[in-house]
Amino acid sequence: MKKLPRISESEWLVMRVLWSNGALTANEVVKELTGQTKWKPKTVKTLITRLMQKGAVRFKKEGRKYRYYAAVSEVECVGAQRRSFVRRVYGGTMKPMLTAFLEDAELSAEDISELKRILEQKGKE
Amino acid sequence: MKKLPRISESEWLVMRVLWSNGALTANEVVKELTGQTKWKPKTVKTLITRLMQKGAVRFKKEGRKYRYYAAVSEVECVGAQRRSFVRRVYGGTMKPMLTAFLEDAELSAEDISELKRILEQKGKE
DNA sequence: GACATCGGATTACAAATGTAATACTTTATA
DNA sequence: TATAAAGTATTACATTTGTAATCCGATGTC
Incomplete structure (x- = not known):
């Protein structure tokens, strides 16, 4: 019953990747989006960061890198x-x-x- | 087959008023929206202006005031x-x-x- | 005619969005 | 051990959006 964050058009693409693939590294997300978009990797990273700020995505550390996963249903x-x-x-x-x-x-x-x-x-x- | 402008969330309310009521003055639009929103009249005017810039709305003069109408289907x-x-x-x-x-x-x-x-x-x- | 008023035109300004680039840190590599 | 590579963090910057306020000109009012 938590409040859902507002997810923008571009952010939706990222969320859909995370929803269907579970916990991914940033690069894996980038790879999933290749073909669907022409975004640079840095752009994807920005979107992930914003989704984290909104509480829609969380991460767990795996060694020195992060795995991101959807935190909202x-x-x-x-x-x-x-x-x-x-x-x-x-x-x-x-x-x-x-x-x-x-x-x-x-x-x-x-x-x-x-x-x-x-x-x-x-x-x- | 003309290109459709991008209509924002708030602008949609204005468009729906114009689609269902034909050509209205700014004040009539404001009146229609009363109850649905808490916008000040100036806010509605701004939205109309933006919709005109986007080509979604046009107006015809009627004396010294304007009547606005939807220009897209x-x-x-x-x-x-x-x-x-x-x-x-x-x-x-x-x-x-x-x-x-x-x-x-x-x-x-x-x-x-x-x-x-x-x-x-x-x-x- | 001076002044308040109504409508439209112009300007305001912060937050969200699209789209990255640069900086910093840790690790692998020569 | 200096250096390049990989990842994350910070910064950038133009547009769009939400939400108005102010300015200006025509009009009606006293």
Whole structure:
């Protein structure tokens, strides 16, 4: 239930790397981001530092170098972003937004049936 | 197909007012926002000015005062935000995001059946 | 006509963000 | 042991954003 820090656009890329890979050294983060961005290593380091200041990332020493890991929950951060997005763009009303999302999405047949299952589940509550 | 300007969090509130109300004077915008925000009128004016500089808003003179109106398409801006959101938060994969949205949403029975209809439609393509 | 007022134009200023470069420290290397 | 390399810490600097305040010109008011 801790307060979630505000994570900027660029910082999100770093967080996603840390969430999916666990504790990484700075260089490993840089390597993961190669291809996704054209950032210099120093830029990545800056982002990590800022995320630490915000409390979103912590590190443990491993010998003389650090391993960084996410200190906030991915599920919570993603949920917060989702809600903030809906509020900002749709003024909080979910339906039109979901319609747009669904129409826009590229979905496999399995995806579609799973989503339908979720909807049916909701219908029963 | 023009390039969409980048609209900040606060600016979104102004844009939504203009999209839903057409051409308004600055004071009318201020009035619409009362209750939603605690901004001083001058703050709203600044936001409008910035949106004009970005090309998102234009105005026409009406006597000695101006009427402001959105110069970019709501559908396009919303779509761009939606895509940017999915890319940032989910790395571009729609399914997990949709799952979360659907589970999170408060939906009426009618909403649910309409969404199911959309999904069925997609299944047929 | 002098003055308060309403609206728009210009200016303000700190915090956050994007994007690094430079400095300092410890360690491996010649 | 002086030096280069690897890592971390500190500093940099232009833009964007949030949040206004001040200035200026047209207008209405006494």
